[in-house]
Amino acid sequence: FENAYMPEIKLPNVTFAKVKNATSMFKNIKSLSTFNINQATFVAAEDVTSMFEDVHFSDTLNMNSANFLAAKNASSMFKNSEISSIPFASNVFKNLDNAESMFENAKSNNVNFSNAIFQNVKNTQNMFKSVEINTVSLPSATFDSVVNANAMFMESKISTLTISQATFANAEDISSMFESTYEQLVDINLQSATFAHAKNAHRMF
Numbered sequence: 001f002e003n004a005y006m007p008e009i010k011l012p013n014v015t016f017a018k019v020k021n022a023t024s025m026f027k028n029i030k031s032l033s034t035f036n037i038n039q040a041t042f043v044a045a046e047d048v049t050s051m052f053e054d055v056h057f058s059d060t061l062n063m064n065s066a067n068f069l070a071a072k073n074a075s076s077m078f079k080n081s082e083i084s085s086i087p088f089a090s091n092v093f094k095n096l097d098n099a100e101s102m103f104e105n106a107k108s109n110n111v112n113f114s115n116a117i118f119q120n121v122k123n124t125q126n127m128f129k130s131v132e133i134n135t136v137s138l139p140s141a142t143f144d145s146v147v148n149a150n151a152m153f154m155e156s157k158i159s160t161l162t163i164s165q166a167t168f169a170n171a172e173d174i175s176s177m178f179e180s181t182y183e184q185l186v187d188i189n190l191q192s193a194t195f196a197h198a199k200n201a202h203r204m205f
Helices: none
Strands: 008-010 034-036 056-060 082-087 106-114 133-137 158-164
Touching: 034 056
Parallel strands: 008 034, 056 082, 082 106, 106 133, 133 158
Antiparallel strands: none
């Protein structure tokens, strides 16, 4: 569907259960009024790089069955996207290794990964850099294995950020992690964070 010009995508019964490579699958689709892939699980997808990059959709992304259990690379998955709401209730990203620029420069009212743990991801560089998102909810995310968290939230415009279970226990580079975050992010709850292996904290805040 990359670069497609269509007002509607309706695939309500498609599961994409055996797809392994979903890179750029919906990249650069603009002016959508309907986007329904509610039964899609993407359970076998290992690479979802740029899957929704530059997608513009002024409603909720209906992907309630998606879990991305096999996904290892989600770099730039939603980069530069404008999607009203991204609720991935079933999503866990259990085996994800690379989340670099996953949401960089994205705009949304709500990004909710209520069950995502991100326990194996090692690279979160620029993951939420320069985003404009009212609420980022990652209440279960631990980020235990992250090594590179450079500029993870740098220059982001986030009103509510929930990462209270995040330990960043193995993070070595946390430089510019929250640098130049704007005034509306008034509360950063890092109650579980240890940063036990941090080596570079240059301009962290």
